[in-house]
Amino acid sequence: MGRYTLRRLLQFIPVLLGTLFLLHYLQSLSFQINGNPIRALFGDRQPPPETIAALTRAFGLDDPCLTQPGNPCFGLFFDRLGNYAQGDFGVDFNRQSVIDLIIRAAPLTLRLTFIAVVFESIIGIVAGVLAGIRKDKFIDNFVRFSTVLIIAVPVFVLGVLVQIGSGLYVGTWLAEQGAPEWLTATFSITYQSDHPWASLLVPGMVLGALSLGFIARLTRTSLIESMRADYVRSARAKGLSGTRVVGIHALRNSLIPVITYIGIDVGALMGGALVTEGIFNIPGVGGLVFQSIRSGETPVVIAVVTLLTMVFLLTTLLVDLLYAVLDPRIRYE
């Protein structure tokens, strides 16, 4: 286990640096080719050159290498790494620290991710197990068909359709019936800060829907595979009951890949909520990226994405270590 952990940690460092450098290089390249992003702030107006120069300096974009196309700007990259290490991710165009913006938005995204993960794990695993133990029966075909359907619907289409169905039709009907306020908040078109959990329920389910499809399919195939294994046959031959064979012997082993998938999904969902947060108007981290793209604040986009990428890579690392704890075949490789 120790050697595996060490090797995995050593692998993590170049990947982290490489990914950060990739983001840095693309940003530099875009400035080198498209010119100073500060100028875009002023739209059609022509600000005095001194203003632009002062602002450029304030945002740390005055490095001469940003005017030389193709220059990888290593100096700037190492400066940035130093700043990141001190928790400094720069400021947005209103002089607010990016890290503060993220800290303000994070609780919403975490709540949304939590709802999505609980939803997708419970429904996904139950559906997968039901399909797996009744292979080729009605329930199996039903689960297989509905998961393919879920996977085929792009998140933004699902989000928009659910928003209209639940928010507009159900929500309006409930309001007419005089339903309690938390219930109408659950079925509302947008996020309501008075109901921080209820109004995130439906968006969370939309966010988790795609992974629900994958989890159900993964559980199903993995369970079917372990049901064929010798130890399951032995357990049956011993005369154990069906529930015990499935629940204790087969399911525990077949859940290992599922847990790994869920772990990585947590990392992905925290950054991947861009679409869902955009549609349901949730001021989380994804919403922050969305707004910054709209207003052309590329440095903020890069800073937020850099931080999210770090979170994502760190979750992946933890999941890999957890995987080794759960599955001895990995750590004794």
Place this chain on the structure above:
Amino acid sequence: MSDQGTPGIREGNAAASTRESPAGHPSDDVDDRDDEAQERGKKERNASLWADAWRELYHNWLFVVSGLLVLIVLSWAAFPGLWTSNDPSDAGQCELLNNRAPPSSEHIFGTTVQGCDMYATVIYGARPSIIIAVVVTAVSVFIGMAFGVVAGYYGGWIDTVISRLTDVVLGLPFLLGAVVFLALLQDQNIWTVAIVLIALGWTQVTRIMRGNVIAAKGQDYVEAARALGASNFSIIMRHILPNSIAPVIVLATLYLGSFVSAEATLTFLGVGLQLPAISWGITIAEGQLLAVGGFPHLLIYPAGAVIVTVLSFILLGDALRDALDPRGR
């Protein structure tokens, strides 16, 4: 094998489903099995993997239906004129006065926000999505296969470099990465969207190909070919590639579907195709707000087109995977 135990499933990418093993076997060919056994008794079949797969697919109604749907959508993209005589990008085809009209006998799907015929818009909207999906899939499968074969076959430092590069690109969450790259570009059109998706898309193919090549390389027939003096190039072309390409073909089919979906998503987010282009993503984005206001047809038809297209590609890929994986038989 440095990336053993790194589950390469991220962001609900199509590749996630290729990781599942092929236990899902179409049940409808169970009946054929007895006949086949009898047939085998009569004459010795020369059954390659592909011949077997084709026979299985031919009897699978899901494959036939989804294949037909894919052909229909491809024909929308290639020859939209076959399906409708009015091109929404022609002058005079759209009447702004007649916008958002509900379905009628003249406009069977109603009209769009711009007053164009919705049916024609859906047909013409297929082209950018399909071009992007086909180009991105072809190029990223080619790059991914080349990298995967080189890394898997030669090993050593070249494998280390390629594998770490794959890890770095996979380190970016897919959607977030695409959004950032596109936001950094000054103008966004079909080709910039395609380039960004290729830049992020080749990694899964590389990983799968590398693993398959490493497995195929250890086989006895490769040893035998080498002992007979075959060159590396001919070993790769004649022995390694044919024996490791099947999962990549399945992945490519799933890729086609997920890139249709990715293009529409990026366009919807405002970093993909821009007006006046005609695309499903744009039509959905336009219809989104007004659909809430009581014009559901603005959303239902373009969204339906995206869903049917992606669904057909996924079903096609599923059927191919079941047929091409001999372990499922």
